[in-house]
Amino acid sequence: MLLSGYTNTVYRILIIDDDIQNIFVLEDILSPLGNIYFSESGSNAFALIDKIKPDVILLDIEMPDMDGWQVCRALKADPRYSDIPIIFITGHTEPEFERLALESGGVDFITKPFNASICCLRVHTQLQFRQQNHLIVKAKEELQQLVNQVPMLITYWDSSGNNLFSNDYSGNWFETLIGHIDGQHISTIFPPELSAAVLRHQKQTTSEPLKYIVTVKNQLGMSFYEVFQSKMKSAVGIDGYLVTLVDVSEVKHAKQALYSEKERLRVTLNSIGDAVIATDTRGLITFMNPIAERMTGWRIKDALHQKIETVMQLRDSNTRHTLLNPLYIALREQRIVAMALNSQLTARGGQVFAVEDSAAPIRNENGEVIGAIMVFHDVSEAMAMAMKMSHLANHDQLTDLPNRILLQDRLSVACSAAESFGNKAAALLVDIDHFKYLNDSLGHQLGDEMICLMAQRLRSLIPPSYTLARLGGDEFVILMSDAHSVEASSVLATKLVEAMHEPFVLAEQKFSVSVSIGISVFPNDAKDAEELMRHADVAMYRAKQEGRNRFSFFSHDLESSIRERHQLETCLRNAIIHDELFVHYQPKINLATNEIVGAEALVRLTDSEGLFISPNEFIPLAEETGLIIKLGKQVLYKACQEAKSWLNMGLNIPISVNVAVAQFADPHFANIIEKALHDYQLPAELLELEITETALMIDAADMQTKLYQLKSLGIKISIDDFGTGYSSLAYLKKFNVDVMKIDMSFVKDMLNNKHDYEIVKTIISLGQSMGLALIAEGVETNEQRQALLELDCLMGQGYLFSRPLSASDFNAFILQHKG
Template sequence: MLLSGLTNTVYKILIIDDNIQNIFVLEDILSPLGNVYFSESGSNALALIDKIKPDVILLDIEMPDMDGWEVCRTLKANPLFSDIPIIFITGHTDPEFEKLALESGGVDFITKPFNASICCLRVHTQLKFRQQNQLIIKAKEELQQLVNQVPMLVTYWDDQGQNLFSNDNSGLWFDSLLGDVKGKHISTIFPNELSNAILNHHRHITSDALKYIVTVPQGIGASFYEVFQSKMKSSAGVDGYLVTVVDVSEVKHARQALYSEKERLRVTLNSIGDAVIATDTKGMITFMNPIAERMTGWRLKEALHQKIENVMFLTDSNTQQKLLNPLYLALREHRIVAMALNSQLTSRGGHVFFVEDSAAPIRNENGEVIGAIMVFHDVSEAMAMAMKMSHLANHDQLTDLPNRILLQDRLTVACSAAKAYDTKAAALLIDIDHFKYLNDSLGHQYGDELICLMAKRIRSLIPTSYTLARLGGDEFVILMSETRSVEASSKLASKLVDAMHEPFALDGQKYNVSVSIGISVFPNDATDAEELMRHADVAMYRAKQEGRNRFCFFSHDLEHSIMERHHLETRLRKALINDELFVHYQPKFDLRTNEIVGAEALVRLVNDEGEFISPAEFIPLSEESGLIIMLGKQVLNKACAEAKRWLDKGHIIPISVNVAAAQFADPDLACVIKEALLNNDFPAHLLELEITETALMIDAADMQNKLSELTSLGIKIAIDDFGTGYSSLAYLKKFNVDVMKIDMSFVKDMLNNKHDYEIVKTIISLGKSMGLVLIAEGVETEAQRHALIELECFMGQGYLFSRPLNTSDFETFVIQKKLQG
């Protein structure tokens, strides 16, 4: 084709035959020529043709529903399919059938049985014919499109000046070309000046194009046309002249205006307020206007042919590092280049200007870069003013905090960052309770002072990475960005509410102020910054409705969870401060004799209604909140005191106390234990610390030293919940421990689960080999007790013997056991 070129065509061949055997034979023969499709009926084939658009059709004449003649006539009557070549296939050899096939629109005829080579050649010939026809049609279309799109008037005339062709029939060039102008004389179509010039050149024209320009007056001006005229002979043998016309009026007018433009440019450059410096392609100065002379301190005659960096000394205003002049970048990359931010120019006399603007390449009429121009101006005053205006536009005038505009921008950035890094962003909307009453009663001056004091106090309570903004009136917003914990917003809100209980001093008087805070978390509560703020506002009003002096989350479910956690932490802190923790004791037994051989101290906490809170809830919370060390210390002291009281009554009962990983890592643990023993006058050998194997493996070498330090006090060490962690036996055998406790999860199913039984058996064997005392937890049935005795584990605890008991019940239980014994 003219423009598109030849393509590697994969032909599509459609076989229409009600005999599937014929189809298989033809498919085998024709598959090397392209993709073969088939249909066993004429009616189905019509729908398939529209779908696959075949390049050739092999059509059986005799078919039950529609015979080949009817299918062929239907296709030829449809303009979409009429050009598809149809080759008839039949078992008849009568010439009449071939005649009918050709008359109905078929292009060839194949008889059965099929001769593979002849069949393949016939189909291949039709495919090639179709491809060539399509190429010719496409070439004609592309040629016509090309001629129609060229930005010139293309015409063809006979020797008498009669028109044979024009690519403009819409009157784009001349109104007289509108419509069909074929056969019209050139003098009736072109302006007189143009038609006369073309006719006068007819007798001098050869096959080589003659080029000349014709001026056509128009009103107060003129149009200029460049004409290309050559002699040619058409394929039909008609002599004629090819004439192309190009409108060069703009070029002519531009050249006429160039001189006056240059003069106007010179005057402009010398009178504008911007500095202008031009250079050649090597950065050598070729021009400077008076403003550039003043700002650089160089006269033009001195600066000519000097490097621009010698005349225009640029540095970074922050670092004072020398900057590359952007003119060189404009020369290298052939584009407009803006000056770097914070650029300053130091003049020859040492005066400093903050400057900005740009450099651009200078091109000649051929588009070639012949130099560059630098345009810049002094922005020292504008820069200072812009910074001031930007600050005023983005900050609250009273508190100098970010205002709503800046907050919105930071909210958007925070939400995008949270989404990108799978973190969270939280907005805390703070509103001063009853501020209108305070403002009206104290006066606006003191109201403003209170707002400033409030801003200062809030600012002191939050990290510098958080944004504190004032929305106006008595509303503040804290933006917590890139936080991973929802609880962090709860803790901050709680701290803010509590901090407001400290009175504010206004004119020597103290005023108590409370706040209501609404919290919304992205992405939990909102999908964007706008929704985040809207939901924080809803949550804040809910805090108002619920009595003020509090905070609320937007999400009810999340708020419920967070508030429960907050209440639990508050209750735990209160219990620790007021010494309200309870300790229950679960006795340990000799499995053979049912004698009490010790007790495990277990901490208990009650809620405000006096109901027990599960240790599974408050123990993890105490670890997360850092309260576990204080909690452990209280439990240790209570257990030692109680065990000492029993001892004084003649009940010698070793007591074991659980030690969390955080407690065990505490460098003061040995001192805490020593103090508890001394304060309660409790024998060290009756105290046992239960430490999980996971805690021991945090830093095995350090833990070994810690264990040695603890055992030197005379106390015993037990490994709690053995088998649930990931101990390395190589380290375990080095640990200085006395007791190994088998976790209840294995004991529970040891008689029902072969694997658990083997685990218990292995743990007992391991403990015996290390010379450790073995205690089984969670013993609930007599069968479990007997099984443990058979495995030579002789100590245990569990509901078979007793659940954890309070101090009074435990003492009664001990006395009863002694009486029974």
């Protein structure tokens, strides 16, 4: 019987075939056997093989880039994959093909069309063979390890006391075991005391093990061996007896030393300066030394068998919440556990001690945890002094803000964290304009008061997670750690400059001051904390040179891009607030009849001069700033309103609206859709929502639930830009969608690029097999239109028919089209 035994294995089956229909057929046949993976190209399969480590590969022979023979030979030549069984699949039945398959390293041959039961049996057989091979190799390794590592001497002797077997090949137990000892008498191999004991007990030996202890004298003193002796018959039929030895010398010596050790331990625990409390595995006290009695206020006779939390009451010095005694953690996790910081011990009489130290499990000679020990001491005075010294060393004496030393440490931590998590860190160096003249005119005392008031105002303007430090004089630094964008530093700097317009009151007089701020961003401007501060200083002097009362970035390009982005964000916010977004409509056309079968709503934005801004610029910004939800809602309402106006004109034109991931994440999104349909009395079947395939895959389970809610309203769901993301067919078939849109990047070059043509063809075939309506985007020529019709794609949109049009132009287009 194999030591490892059988395990419940989930097999990984890889299908390499350029025909997607074959893949679907094989997936249905083989899915009961395990997880199915596939590749439509031989050359692309290698990366997938390295990733999933398949248990069996079904390989098509005839493929365009690499045929099956080439793929098979390449896999067999690679030691990493050479043991993976390969089954060839082909439509050929000639013996020559089967011979070539076996010569290339294949293990079996499946012909098309597939016989489901035979195909399944052939694959299952290879999977069983592979599992058996793994188990055999594993069992051999385990057996060898068992013999080599068993911590005892195993010997077998015939009835006359001659040796038949020993597992000690190197003389680890006795030097007399080295070399060829088969046939030698036990008295020449074992020490005299041991051999005499074995021979003496031979008459008493039965099939049940006889156990006894033998003491052997040696150069180091005394050794103790526990002997197990039993009668048995070997595989070749020789009667004899099995003798196994276990060296128990350490245990014996340990027991002999236990009494003296316990006495030394008792004296030590009673005389040390730390408090010691021991418990059993349930946390019941078994021992306390005199220091523990004094600090807890409990006598040992009263504390015995009490719960440790009753005797040793620990609380957090800040929150006063009761703390879990670390002794319980030491028992549960069987490791040394330090006491929580800021721990307080409340004695029985009410006295409070600040304590620290640790708890550790107590083990017996077998390594079993039999209890735990708590060692602690009073650190009240030391902690108070340490806290005071640490605070003075790291804080400014005038403002009590972090000083340069503490700031440098936090800058280093912030830069390291930003580098690790892909975030940013920003340093804002704030300098009071003309403070020297103010300080000289007011006097140093009022100047110090001004510094304190400035510190208070700055602290009130920043989140608690930011660090505000004083470098000295009139210079402050604000550290923005874990910033997700450079723009956040610009927003904060603007806020700080504007907040200084409020006068300060000193000696019942108002004084107006301004600040100059230099901003440096990691990793954009600096590679480390030191450079970050140096560049912030440069930027601050640039702000002073440009007129003070302002902020400046170290990078001119960055500052320029931030200002442009800020202008764009302002424009977008104003457009949303004042309902100034435009919606244009691009018609969807029946490619065969030239009828208008729908329209896609596309948002447009203009700048202050009335020029259109590209959606590629403001849509990503809307998503980043969270404005996409308000933008999407406004576009949805305008589109529903326009579709209702078409309906009033007697035109049944469905309208499709693009939906961002953030909108789907909104728990009230379904209610927003329902309200829009109700407000404009628009039939639900005239509204279609478009979402990208990549968005569908972010949280497939949650998306499936939300799609079901939306579908229950009666609207349609469309997958936009299909083929450009990472699609999982297993997930895709679970989504209840109605329309699949073929991305314009494939349609554009489908007549010039064979691969794009095949992708379009495959997407259409896939959509048809799933019962989805198909719309091709970016149709610009009649040749593309004709090619799509030949592939059974009946709908399209693009410049061949019309660009996106304003509402009035679209109405004119409808009338012209009808004419």
